[in-house]
Amino acid sequence: MNNFTLHTPTRILFGEGQIAHLSNEIPVGSKVLITFGGGSVKKTGVMDQVYSALKDFDVQEFGGIEPNPSYETLMKAVEVVKAQKIDFLLAVGGGSVLDGTKFIAAAAFYGEEPWNILQTQGADIKQALPMGSVLTLPATGSESNNGAVITRRATGDKQAFRSPFVQPLFAVLDPVYTYTLPERQIANGVVDAFVHTIEQYLTYPVEAKVQDRFAEGLLLTLIEEGPKALKEPENYAVRANVMWSATMALNGLIGAGVPQDWATHMLGHELTAMHGIDHAQTLAIVLPSLMNIKREQKRGKLLQYADRVWGFNEGDEEQRIDLAITATREFFEAMGIPTRMQDYQLDGSSIPALLVKLEEKGLTQLGEHQDITLEVSRQIYEDAR
Template sequence: MNNFQYKNPTKVLFGKGQIENISNEIPKDAKVLLLYGGGSIKKNGIYEQVKTALSKVNVIEFGGIPANPEYEVLLKALDIIKEEKVTFLLAVGGGSVIDGTKFLSAASLFEGETPWDILSKNIRTEKGMPFGSVLTLPATGSEMNSGAVITRAETKEKFAMGGPGLFPQFSILDPEVIKSIPKRQIANGLADSFTHVLEQYMTYSVDAKLQDRFAESILQTLIEIAPTMLKDEFDYKAASNFMWSCTMALNGLIQQGVPSDWAIHMMGHELTALFGIDHARTLAIITESHYKVNLEDKQEKLAQYAERVWNVTDGTLEEKALAGIEKTTEFFKSLGIDTKLSDYTKDYIGTAEIISKRFEERGWKGIGEKGKVTPALVEKIVEMSY
């Protein structure tokens, strides 16, 4: 097992009725900017719950943060933060709203030339404006980590950011909110969290037995609850396990002491930036090709995954590894998620070259757990995903 240091300062308030406790977590003299997305929270009752809980707090609002938090939109919120002298941010939404709030947390205290530098120059945020979150869509794990991903529509770019200053001070996780989530977004959440685990697990062994078992247990839980989550009727027990699995998939715990990959995400981000495809679905597009191209390096872990998660017991190491890849694709399809780029756009020809060139221009010589996925291999992987 590799050396590591681990600290997660986010306080989690989990379960029914926790929204009413928001005011206990925010300084009484704070000036709060309430941030949300397209307005679904005003239709499902969450907005009213939050406003009631904040009745004694000075609150202004900013809505309209899109599904892929957009830089230009966030700059408008940043202007409000500075003009109104906001001191606390509250994200009410899914990963996109929370990610956008993290950007604003960083940008509000950033002393550089332009906030875009935080993203384009990968500047870590050591201290940001304090913020909390009310999770309405489990998927990204942003409610308990310090990372975010922001899109710039003007240039069709999508960059990650982060740093120890970007952990939410608190996050409220009430599984009841899942009642109103469309099944397409539930499927996305299952696929997104599943891939988050794979990115931290499907590398090579460093004999971190507990981390492997943690990762496998999250995968097994997501597989077990997926059919129930996609049914029309709401199941609170399944919803609770779904919400907590999504959080545990990316709160840093299973990443400690082990190598991680993230190449699937880096390629997937480009597909979202170029075509506007749902983030989770871009991951499903890339996963099979990525693992097949890197089969030699990932074979041992893929075979272990096939045995422990999918109960594949027959075959050679390579055969088990390939079975694990096949089972993963089948799982995505069972969620109603297509796994080829051509399923989403007719304009896919040339995409592999565009993404490979972007990586070259950014100086990314090699990504993945061993840095061996060169721009040339990226081109091959994306092309195989057509």
């Protein structure tokens, strides 16, 4: 096990009706800005419940935070925060609203050029508004970590930052809020959480037995519950297990003390940027191919994954690895997410351009061994056609 520091201070209020306790989590007398996205939280009635829970607070709202939240939109919220002397932010929505609200929280106290928050990856944040969230879409884990990804529309830049100052104080997780989500968003969320787990698990063994078992537990749960979440949208237990898995997949716990990969995310991001494919879809395209191309370096963990997650423990090693990769692919397909570029009308002709983008960003040594060079990335993309 590698050394690690782990801090998971976000208070979780999990379960049906937990929003009733929302007012206890926000300091009395706070001037609250509710941040949200396209307005589905108003249609579904979640926002009514939020207002009802906050009836004793001075509440304002800022809507319109996009998927892949933009600097341009968020800076408008920062103006509202300053003009209205807001002192608490409540994000109501999914990962994009969470990420955007983290940026608002930090930018409210930042100097002249808040884009520098991204340029410095959050390192020089000294203060932020306190924030919490009511989560409506389980996927990114942003509700209980301190990271965020922001896009600058003007330049097309998409950058990440993290800071302990933007760790949400609390997250209300009510599985019932997910009943009305479109099938595609649930599918994307399950695959996203699955790949988050894989990125922290499928590397090389460091005798971190608890972390391995926890990661395998999340994978097994997502495999069992993911397809059921599509078939039975109002099955509370299923939605609860998916929601809790997604939070646990990226709050720092399973990644503490182990190597991490994240190459699937990096290669996937370029597919989203160039072709507009959903984030989770790009992960479903890249991961099976990356497993195949990196089978030597990941052999130990691939065999453990084959055995403990899929039950493949007979036959020769190559066979077991092949079976595990196929099972992974079939799981994504069962979630309604195709796993080949061709399924998205891509013939692979953009691969050279994707590699140029990776090179421009200096992403030429990816993965837990930093050995996913541009050439290896090319092989992974080629194998994913």
